[in-house]
Amino acid sequence: MAAASLLTASLVTGAAGPAAAGGGVGAAGGAGAVAGQDGERGLRQRLQELVDRPDGPPGAIAVLRDGERVRVFRAGVAEVGTDRAPRIDDHMRLASASKAFSGAVALRLVDCGLLALDDTLAQRLPALPAAWGAVTLRELLNHTSGLPDYSEAPAFVEQILADPHHVFDSRHLLDFVADQGLEFTPGTQYHYSNSDNIAVALMAEAATGQRYEDLLATEVYRPLGLTGTSLPSGYELPEPYLHGYDVQPPEPPQDVSTRFGASGAWASGGMVSTPRDFSTFAAAWAGGPLISDAARREQRTFVPGASQPAGPGTNRAGLATFEYATRCGAVYGHTGNTAGYTQFGAGTADGRRSVTVSVTEQVNATANPDLLAHLRAVEEDFVCALLSDRPDRRG
Template sequence: MSLRSRRSTLPRRHGRAVAVLLTASLALVPAGPALAGPGGDGERALRARLQELVDRPDGPPGAIAVLRDGDRLRVYRAGVAEVGTDRPPRPTDHMRLASAAKAFSGAVALRLVDCGLLGLDDTIADRLPSLPAAWGSVTLRQLLNHTSGLPDYSAAPDFVELIRADPHRVFDSRHLLDFVADKDLGFDPGSRYQYSNSDNIAVALMAEAATGQRYEDLLASEVYQPLGLTQTSLPSDYQLPEPYLHGYDVEPGSPTEDVSTLFGASGSWASGGLVSTPKDFSAFMAGYAGGPLISDATRRQQRAFVPGASEPAGPGTNRAGLAIFEYTTRCGAVYGHTGNTAGYTQLAVGTPDGRRSLTLSVAEQVNQKGNPDLLAHLRAVEEDFVCALLADH
C-alpha cells in the first residue's frame, strides 16, 4: 500500500518509526567530478564490508559510500536503490540528510559570524526576544554545540500527537519551538552536553533575525552557491526529487516497507529537513569540515570540542564542536556529522585540509535505540572507510 494514502493513522511499525525519529531527528565549484571505479584488494575489501551490511537479515536494502579527493570521486555501493529493481544506488540519487542538516545550519551561522552579522556570544534574549525569557541567556555558541539546555520540541507530546495523526502535516517551521515554550531550560546553559533538535531551529531563527532573510535563501547564498551544490534543497512537504535512494523500515520476518515519503520535512526544518545527493553531500562536507567556507579564526572556535556524541554516534570517539563533531578513529581524526530518520542513516566527514571527504549513506534508520547491534556494525564499517579516506593523505 502506498504510504502517501495513509494520512489518518499509522500502523504499529510506523508508530515505532515515529518514536525513534522523534527522539533522535570563494569559488569552490569543482570542474566536474570524475567517477573512479574501485579496483585492487583494498577496494574489494571496502565493497565487501558494505555488502556485509546489506546482507544482514536486519540490514538496509541499499548502501552507498563516496570518497572525494578534490574533483575525483570513488563510489562504493551495495544492494539496490529501490526494492524490486536491480538499480544500484548512485551518487546523484536524492536522499534525506536527517540530522546531518544541522551542519548546514551551522555553516549558515558561522558564515554570518565571519561577516559580523552574528556573534557566537549573542543570546536568545538579544536576537529572539519573543522566545521565553527563561531561555534568554542561551548563546549561539551553546546552541551550536548542544550545551543550551533547550527542551526538545520533537519530544513534546502535542508535537508527537500531531505527527502521529498526520505524518504529512505541514508545520509552520518557524513556530516549532512553540511546542515547548512553556518549559524551562533543562540545565544551566553551558554546564553540560545534551543533543536537542530545538537547538538548530533556534540557530536558523537567529540567522533570519540577523539578516532579515529567510533561512532557505540563506542556505542558497551562504552554502549552496559557494560550494556549487545544485541538488540540495529544504522542502516543506514529504516528496523527494527523482531519482532518489528509497529508504526502508526493515524488520526481520516482516515485509520490508518503503518509508521514503512517510514524513514531511517541515516538522524538522533546520534540524533535519534537508534533501541532498551523495555527490552534493560530499562536496558540502569537504568545504565545511576544512575548506575556505569559513575563516580560520571562526574555525578555531568551531573546533573547541566538548564531550558528546552525534545522533547516532559516529565512528570512533565522538566530541562535539559548533555544529560539527570530531570522530577520532584508529587511523586519525576527521570532522563531520551523522543523522538518522525514517528510512535513512547518514555519515559525512571531511579532512582538516578540506580536500577530502567521505559520505556513507544507508537506506534504513539505524540508531542505538532501534538496533544497537546494527549500529555497532555500521560504525565499524564507517571506521574502515575513514581509514581509507585518511590513507589517501
C-alpha cells in the same frame, strides 16, 4: 515497526539512545587501514556484508573524495523490487546532517559580522521565553544550551501521529516547548536537542531579515556548487531518489521514504541532498575557505558528546560538527538518522578529502544497537581508506 515507535526515533533525527562520547566499533571492525585495489574490493565487501544482514539496509552508497577525484562504492538496490543500484546523484534525506548546514550558515554570518557566537536568544529572539534568554549561539551550536527538545513534546508527537504529512509552521516549532524552562544551566552540560538548530536558523533569519532557505542558497549551495540539495517543506522527494525502508525481519522492507513531511524537522533535520553534494559539503565544512580561520578555531572547540547516531571512533562535539577520532586518525563532520535513512559525512582538517556513507534504513542505538555497531565499523573502514589514500600510495 509500529507508527509510534518509528516516529519516536525518526522524524527529527534525534532519538538514538544515550550519546556516549567514546567507545569502539565492536568486533565487526576491520583489521586496519585499506588502500589500493585490494582495499577497494574490501570496502565493497564491507558494504555488501551490511546490506546482506537480515536486518540490514536494502541499499548503501559511500563516496570517497579527494579534490576532484571521486570514488563511489555501492551495494544493494536503490528501490526494492528493482535491480537499480544506488547512484551518486540520487536524492536522499540528510536527517540530522542538516544541522551542519545550519552551522555553516551561522558561522558565515559570524564571519561577516551579522552574528556573534555570544549573541543570546534574548538579544536576537526576544519573543522566545524569557527563561531561555541567556542561551548563546555558541551553546546552541554545540548542544550545551539546555533547551527542551520540541520533537519530544507530547503535542508534537500527537500531531504527527494524527497526520504524518502535516505541514508545520517551521518558525513556530519551539512553541511546543515554550511553557518549559531550561533543562540545565547553559554551558554546563551536553545534551543533543533538536530545538537547538531551529533556534540557530531563527537567529540567522533575525540577523539578516532573510528566510533560512534563502540563506542556505546564498551561503552554502552557490559557493559550493550544490545543485541537488534543498530544504523542502512537504513529504515528496525529487526524482530520482534512494528509497528509504523500515526493516523488520521476517517482514519484507516497508518503503517509508515519504512517510513524514520535512516541515516538522526544518533546520534540524529536513534537508534533502545527493551523495555527490553531500561529499562536496562534507569536505568544505571540515576545512578550507567556507569559513574563516578564526571561525574554524571556534568550530573545533570540542566538548564531550556524540552525534546522533554516534559516528565512528570516539566522538566529541564542536560547533555544528563532531570530531570522529578513529584508529587511523580524526575526521570532522556529522551523522543523522530519520525514517528510512542513516547518514555519515566527514572530511579532513585541510578540507581536501571527505567520506560519506549513506544507507537506506534508520539505524540507531535504540532500534538496533548491533546494526549500529556494524555500521560504525564500516564507517571507520572508509575513514581509514580516506586517510591512508595519500598520493605516494596510489597505484
